Amino acid sequence: MIAAPLAMPILPVNAAVQYSRFWDVDAIHPENVPLGKLPQLFGDMYGWRHQVQAIAKVFDALPAADRSPCAILALNYGEASAVDYFGPAYHLPPAISGHNQYGLWGPRGYTGDVVITVGYTESQLQNAFDEVRLAARISPPYAIPEESNLPIYICRKPKAPLPQMWPRLRWLG
Known part of the structure; x- marks a missing residue:
């Protein structure tokens, strides 16, 4: 007990x-x-619902034509898991991530034309996309520091199709 x-x-x-x-x-x-x-x-898990609510708000603000091709790219498996666990209630697509097991699953058919990212820095994203716009920041009060002040970006105009970028996005941590 x-x-x-x-x-x-x-x-x-x-x-x-x-x-x-x-x-x-x-x-x-x-x-x-x-x-x-x-x-x-x-x-590590506290704030998952806050993260997903913020991502859903960004996703819902996209033009309707951009929602179906939109990928949600998370820096790590925890952020991706948050989307996969809480996301269906907000009508979000499954997340993709290059981290650990998620990296093996690949980009799940997404082209990268419209991508909402969570956890990446602007400079990391500018290496892969010509258009990177900060949409929100997430700071759950009890999350560990590395899961606080997380940026959410909307990325467009990929420098290469997402499947070609995938090997550079994969990492083990």
């Missing part, structure tokens, strides 16, 4: 922060990344 709140998100977020501090959970984390107020297990 004592470990249940440390393994499952059953407490309200403020209580989870206090409970984790009481048991000194921050001393144990699987990756070497800066932590926020929540232990990494929860901090």
Whole structure:
């Protein structure tokens, strides 16, 4: 019973922060990344709904003709998983990502003509697209620092078709 709140998100977020501090959970984390107020297990996932809501708002603001060919490209598998888990409720297409297993699945038939990205920097995207426009930023309050202040860009005019760019987008982390 004592470990249940440390393994499952059953407490309200403020209580989870206090409970984790009481048991000194921050001393144990699987990756070497800066932590926020929540232990990494929860901090990596906290804010997924916020991310997807922000992405959906950007997606819904696209002209109707741009929505069906639009890919949602996430920098890492966590951001892609957020879209795949919460996205259907917002009528979002499945995410693509070059990270880990997602990289093996490829661009899923997308050309790259219209791409909403999450987590990438503008300079990374300018290497692949001629048109890169910042559409939003996401900053969930309890997310780990690397998942906070995430930019969402709309990219157009790819310098090459997405399948040709894919080998450069793939990475293991």
